[in-house]
Amino acid sequence: MHDELGFFFENHPDPMFVYDLKTLKFLTVNRTALDVYGYSYDEFRGMTIAALRPAEDVPRLLETIKRLDGRRVDGYIWRHRTRSGQTLLVDIISQAIHYNGQDARLVVARNITATAQLQAFFEALPGKFLVVDAENLSIIAASDDYLKVTQRKRDELKGRPLFEAFPGDPNDPSSKDGLSVLRRSFRRVVETGLTDTMGVQRYPIPVENAAGTQFEERFWSIVNSPIKGGDGRVTYVIHRVEDVTDFVRMAGSNNTLSPLAQQSREAQLATEIVLRAQELKETNLRLETQEAHLRLAQRLLSLAVWNINLNNGQMYWSDNLYALCGVSPAEMDHSVDYLFNELIHPDDRDRARQLLEDYQLNPEGPMAFAHRLIRPSDQAIVHFRGLAEIQTGESGDPILTGIILDVTQEVETRLRLDAATGMQRIADRAAKLGGWRVNLHEGFVRWSTQTARIHERPDTLRPPLAEALSFYAPEYQARIQKVFATCTQEGRPFDEVLQIIKAVSGERAWVRAIGEPLRNEQGDIIGAQGAFQDITDQIKIQEQSSALAKRLAHTLDNMSDAFFLLDQNLHFLYLNPHAETLLRCSRDKVLGQFLFDAFPRTQHTEIAHRIDKALAEQRSIEFTHYSEQFECWFETNLYPTYDSIAVYFRDVTERREMAERLNQSQKMEAVGQLTGGVAHDFNNLLTVIMGNAELLKESLDGHPNLRIYAEMTANAAERGAELTNRLLAFARRQALEPKLTDINRLVSDMEHLLRRTLNEDIEIELVRGGGLWRAEVDPSQVESAILNMSINARDAMPNGGKLTIETANARLDDAYAEIHPGVDAGQYVMISVSDTGSGMTEAVKARAFEPFFTTKPVGKGNGLGLPMVYGFVKQSGGHIKIYSEENEGTTIRLYFPRAFKEGQIDMLERAPSTLQTGHEHILVVEDDAMVREHVTNLLMGMGYRVSSASSGMEALATLQARNDIDLLFTDIIMPGGMNGRQLADEAVECLPNLEVLFTSGYTENAIVHHGRLDAGVHLLGKPYRRHELATKIRKVLDET
DSSP: OOTTTHHHHHHOSSOEEEEETTTOBEEEEOHHHHHHHOOOHHHHHTOBGGGGSOGGGHHHHHHHHHTOTTOOEEEEEEEEEOTTSOEEEEEEEEEEEEETTEEEEEEEEEEOHHHHHHHHHHHHSSSOEEEEETTTOBEEEEOHHHHHHHTOOHHHHTTSBHHHHSOOOTTOTTHHHHHHHHHHHHHHHHHHOSOEEOOOEEOOEEEEETTEEEEEOOEEEEEEEEEEOTTSSEEEEEEEEEEOHHHHHHHOGGGOOOHHHHHHHHHHHHHHHHHHHHHTTTTOGGGGGGHHHHHHHHHHHTTTEEEEETTTOBEEEOHHHHHHHTOOTTTSOOBHHHIIIIIBOHHHHHHHHHHHHHHHHSOOSOEEEEEEEEOTTTOOEEEEEEEEEEEEOTTSOEEEEEEEEEOHHHHHHHHHHHHHHHHHHHHHHHHTEEEEEEETTTOBEEEOHHHHHHHTOOTTOOOBHHHHHHTBOHHHHHHHHHHHHHHHHHOOOEEEEEEEEOTTTOOEEEEEEEEEEEEOTTSOEEEEEEEEEEOHHHHHHHHHHHHHHHHHHHHHHHOSSEEEEEETTOBEEEEOHHHHHHHTOOHHHHTTSBHHHHOGGGTTSHHHHHHHHHHHHTOOEEEEEEETTTTEEEEEEEEEOSSEEEEEEEEOHHHHHHHHHHHHHHHHHHHHHHHHHHHHHHHHHHHHHHHHHHHHHHHTTTOHHHHHHHHHHHHHHHHHHHHHHHHHHHTTOSOBOOEEEOHHHHHHHHHHHHHHHSOTTEEEEEEOOTTOOOEEEOHHHHHHHHHHHHHHHHHHOTTOEEEEEEEEEEEEOHHHHHHSTTOOOEEEEEEEEEEOSOOOOHHHHHTTTSTTOOOSOTTSOOSOHHHHHHHHHHHTTOEEEEEEETTTEEEEEEEEEBOOSOOOOOOOOOOOSSOOOOOOEEEEEOSOHHHHHHHHHHHHHTTOEEEEESSHHHHHHHHHHOSOOOEEEEESSOSSSOOHHHHHHHHHHHOTTOEEEEEESOOTTSSEETTEEOTTOOEEESSOOHHHHHHHHHHHHHTO
């Protein structure tokens, strides 16, 4: 809490709030408000003052706020709701203040629910009256009869100033006279503390009808009576009225009464005056000396006179008695039986009969009585008190004659005051609040009951001043003595929080001691008085809150998530250490700064828009976004309140990359499964198609018109084979044959091929790095990768440009490896292919390695070039990186691990120009009959002796039966429970000198492990041309 309100605010025994005048939201509340309403401090901060009101009270609240105009307001009674749903009645005092740079109001809400319950009882009692606050004349309570006669509702009146609820008629200037006369009456009651009985007053009141609000002329008989507080001052005024409009109107038109009517009316008014005066007799001891005069006035004026003929039981009532009992002469039976059986309260009937019987037996002196009547008109209970005596009538009959007074108001006031006193005692006990007073001339301290209980001393104890001060703990003795002396000597009030030691338990208790000087009529200081409250529980709560705040700060500082808090203007309020790390900033430099001043690059980013949305919609938002400033992905949660927003975030870059790698791995697995399933059968078909197309092409040398179709068939088969191989490469399912390779030499050997492949308007530059390390890679796949990237570069430069192929040694350190998952730090041989073409957008670059993704026109690319390169590099244990800017060009860098083993550099062997032949015996094992027949024919055409088998078991039987077979040419994947590798192992045991050549469209890891062909294994991949078959057969046979 800021110094603007200080300690008084936090420790005030009544709930206190500060709210924003624009938004109506709570800015702060004190501890008492938390206890009374059951909400936490943070919950209050997220609420408006309307949230405490029942829905039906909110329009009136908003209308009231509009009329405040910065002035101090008090005496407004409102209904509040607690968190548990309990309804409280509170007396509101509010004052405009300036809080933290905002226009606000400070509110004190005094809980008067207990008093209000008494009011409810008070309001149900008969009689037309209001209870009005003596200070501001606001209406505290209204009786049912008063509401009925004024045609108003209780909710329309309670809490409103009397003259606001009943204004003068704006169209009748004379109505102002009634207002001013009534104001003067209230002033007299408050100043003198005496009842003020007014004459008949003309006071029009507003009445709702079909035409709207109109003022209706009314005449009233009014009595204003004081209710005094414990200090003797008038705190409330009972405003009691009687509507005498009908009486006035009957007396004559234009308010002019006939002499007889005037005399009767004067007697009526005089009767009312004396009746009201008698009502005050029991509640105001200072009028005791007037009681004799009042009784005399009653006899002289025959007020509320009645008599009963004791012989025949007939009654006579004066006119005002009919009015008091709420009956008319025509409505009632004037018999004594009717009185006892219908009018007197059932609980009082027996006692009233017995009293009358006893008095008739012993009629000495007047008979005093007090009982209750039930008004037939509304069943209201009226309290009466009176005197009667027996007289002899003219006929000689005994007549019981008497007068009575309506003491309902007196009885109800006494009950109300008793209840209020009891409620106050309960409230003081609940709040542990008491009082004290010391007169320096007396030398002892007067303690209230609650103050004595706090000290654990008897209620009746009046300790000497020194003893009273001795209860304070030793460390606070000097302080209390100093402030008390200053108060009694200089007149300076004090408000201190100290500790006392209780008399019985010896326990320490925190107390709040408030004192002010006590002065005599001359203004001299004669002592001191004040309040005394046990605030131990509040201090404990404060200590617990402080400890909780420290634990919360510790939790925020040590939580795994980064966290910062912004105010409603987006200035930093808090930043935990993890946020400092992720945002690469210092807490001391950032706190108090505007978000976009501290981090300018975030102003137009997604997080800025999300923060604005969360504050506008007042709801939490969770999202994931990429920060270009910090080059990472953040998972962020926003939790707004009306004046701040909490931001929790964590770096999920690694998690996303792991998810992407998992997704890529699953994609690769799916493509691999698909490709592997298709490749075997598809490549078998392509082998036959390609081989036959090649033979057909040679046989049609003299028929060019037909040869072209054979060439088209061969080209289509080659494209199908290339598509399958690229899919296998992307899925890292191809069989690599890594060799120690001189990358510089390989690039140099490709120059002629590149110049033939690329357009003439593309300049080619080869930049070969000096001292280049060797790499162990499959050279044919490296060539294919460079060619693919060069073709992509050509297509990106339709109007010509420059292609640069560069080699260099590269070292990728730990920092690079950390931000590029899947890369191992170490030494690499780098191949860079750069162009000056159109470049890639970020979206295209992100999908560049996806299979079948292409930006080329239909028919110009299949989207497998770069995915094939990516799969080959990854299968070789390397790394690939794309650098591209739109309209600037693209650079793709391939990194292959440096080879540290010694050996001879292996370069690609160029196929011989003539077809290789032989005469050796070859066993062909192929489960596909068409492929088997095709291969057999090809080999026989090359001069070889050929045997064939359709399965591993059949081939094994052939090998066991013959020993002249020189080469086993077997497919790898075959049905029957024995694959090609298993057949080869069995065959070599039978014929140790047997050479083996595998062939397959897909190896399924039979002879390939970790992406590399097993050592000593020869493989001819399907589909293959006749020339490739002849060369490979010859090479395997010649190695022996």
